[in-house]
Amino acid sequence: MLNLKSIAIITGIALPVLQAQSDWPSWGRDANNQRHSPLKQINTANVSRLIPGWTYSMRKEGQIFRPSQSTPLVVNGVMYLSYPIYNVTALEPETGKVLWEYTAPGDYASAEHLTHFRGGSMRGLAYWPGDKLTPPQIVFGTEEGMLYSLNAKTGKPNPGFGNEGVVNLKTPEVMKDFPNMHLGITSAPFVYKNLVFTGGHNPDAFGSKGPAGDVRAWDLRTGKLVWTFHTVPRPGEAGNETWIGDSWKNVSGANVWSFFTVDEKRGILYMPLGSALNDFYGVDRPGANLFANSIVAVDAETGKRKWHFQAVHHDLWDLDMPVPPILFDVVKDGKRIPAVGVMTKMPMLFILDRVTGKPIYGVEERPVPQGDLPNEWYSPTQPFPVKPPVFGRVSFQYPEDIAKVTPEHEAACRELFLKEDGGRNRGAYTPPSEKGALFFPTVLGGAEFTGGTFDPNLGYYIINTADTGQISVIQRLDVDPATLPEYRRFRSKGIPESPLLYFHPTGPPTSVNGWPCWQPPWSRLTAVNVNTGDIAWQIPFGTAEGAPAGMKTGAPNSQFGGPTSTDGGLFFIGAATDRLFRAFETKTGRELWSVKTEELIRGGNPITYMGKDGKQYVAVAAGTTLLTYKLP
16 A cells, blocks of 8 residues: 555655645745635534643743734644744644744843733744755744744754844834834734745834834845835825825834735735824824725735725724735636735725736725814725625614613613713714714724635635724823823833824723623624625624623624634634634534633634644644644
8 A cells, every 4th residue: 555655756746735735834824814724624523522632831931921812833744833922932733742942032121022012922923945055944023123034943043044043124224213113023924935024013102203114025045135115105106195295204104013915826915004103193194195004915026016905094093904815716707806805903805806906896985974183184085895795883873772781781881871972973984083982993903913714615705803992082282292101101212203293092981891882793703705795694703701691792802813714614713702712614604612711812813734643633822822622
C-alpha cells in the first residue's frame, strides 16, 4: 500500500496539497481572508461529541495580565501563537508542547505602554515560507512600533532583516513633527511574495494632528522599505481635493489597524482604512476626507492605487473600516464576478467588483441628518448598499423602540430616556451634538476587526454584529487640554503637539443593569447569500444573563470574535458574552453544540487544523488560555 510519502514522491505535489488543506497558515487562513477550511472530519453529524483536547496558558510571569485577542497559525506541523505582551510561542499542535518561545523587548511599565496597550495587540502573526537565501520566518509587530522577523524553526531573530531582525517603523517620514507621539502595530502584518505590509495604530482620543497612517511595504529579505502609500493624499495625488484648503496637513489616522487582504492571482492589495482624526469632530478637516473610511485597492508590488470606495464621508462617529475584506466570486445572471465584501462598524455589507471597485448590487447616496456644531462640515449624504439590506439597528424611535424584556427594565429605560428627550436619534448617521444624540453603533461596533467567514459551497458571507448605541456628546473645550486628566492619560511626554478644539466626554448611560434600553435582539448572526444579495438567515446570537426563559435576546456586546466555517457544514464562534463557544449549521444557522468557557472569548477567532495524529482540532483563545477541541 502506498503511504503519503510514496504518493508525494510519485506525484511531486500531493503532500504539499494535503498540508495546505490541513494547515492554517495566515490570519484568515488564505490570502482571501475567507476563514474557511476544507476539513470535514468534524461535521454536523458528530460535532455534538466534541471533547476538550489540550490547553495552553498564556499568562506570563512578571507581565501584566492581558486577555488575548490572538488567532494562532498552524504551518507544517507547528502551531505559532502570539499573545500579550510581545510573546511568540511555537507549539506542538497535537499536545501543546512548547518548541520555542520568544519575548520581544519592551518597556512594559512605561506610561505610554500602559496607556496604549489594552489587550489590542499581538492579534496575530504572519508566516513567510522564505526563499533560497532566507529560511521560513514568523513576522509580527508591537505597539512600540517595531517589526520583527524570527526564524520559524528556532525562534531566533533573522540577522539579515533590518537591524538584527528588527525594523523600526517610527521613521521620520511617518512621525513627521510628532516624534513623541504613539505609533504601533495592533494586528498581524500581511505577507505577499517577499513583501510584508504594515499599517499602524495612531492615538485617536485627542486632536487631529499626529503621525501619518500610511501603509508601507517592506522587503522580507532585508527589511528595506519598498513603497509607501499616503492614506491622506498630498497635493497632486488623487483624493487631495477632498480636503478643503490645507486641512490635509499633518492629519493622523486614516490607518489600517486591522487586517489586509490580497488577490494573489491579480496582485492586488486591499487596504481597509480607519477614520481620520479627531474621531468625533471635523471642524479642522472639512471635506469628505479620502482615503479615510475607505477600501483602497493598490498594486501589491508597487503601491500604485487602482481604485477606492469610501463607505463613510467625513466620519464623525469613529466608524473606521475594521472588518477584514473577504474575497469571493459572485455568480449573477450566469456570470462569475470576482468580488470583495467590505464593512465599516455599521451593519452594512458592501459587495464590490474587486477588479474595478464597482458595486455589484448597487449603492445609493442617501440624505442623512445634519448637525449644528459651529464651523463643522457635514456630508449631506452617506452611501448605503441597495443589497443586502442593513442587518442591524441604526435608528431608534422613542418610546416605540424601548426594550420590553421585563416590566422593571422597561420602566427604568423609559425613565432614563425621558431625561434625554428620547435620545434625540434622527436615524442612521445622527451626528454628535452639544446636547447629546443617540447613535448606532458605538465606537466598538456593530461589526469589528474579527470579521466574518465565507463558505464557498453555499456562497454565504456570515458575520456577528451587536446592536450597540451611545449618546454621543461634543463640547467646545474652553480650558488648556493639558489640564484634563483624560488627556494626560493619553500623553506620556511633554506639551501636546495637537491642540483640541472640542472634547468628546462620556455620554449618559443607555442601558440598565447591563441590558440595552432598545428592543432586542442585542446581538445577531447574519448569513448573506452573495449570489443574490439577500439575507439567507438571521438569528439572535447568545442570551442575556437573567433574561426570561425562552426569550431570544442575543447577548449584549457580542461582536468581538468572528466565525470560522468548514466543509463539514459547520461554523464555530465564541464572542458571545454568555461565555459559550458554539458550533452552528452553516446552511440554516441552527445551533448544534456549545461549551461554557471559563474565560470570555473576546477578540480571538477559532481556527481548525488536522494533527499528525489524524485528528481534526478546533482551537480558540479564551482570555488567557488557548483551548482546543477534538472528537473522542
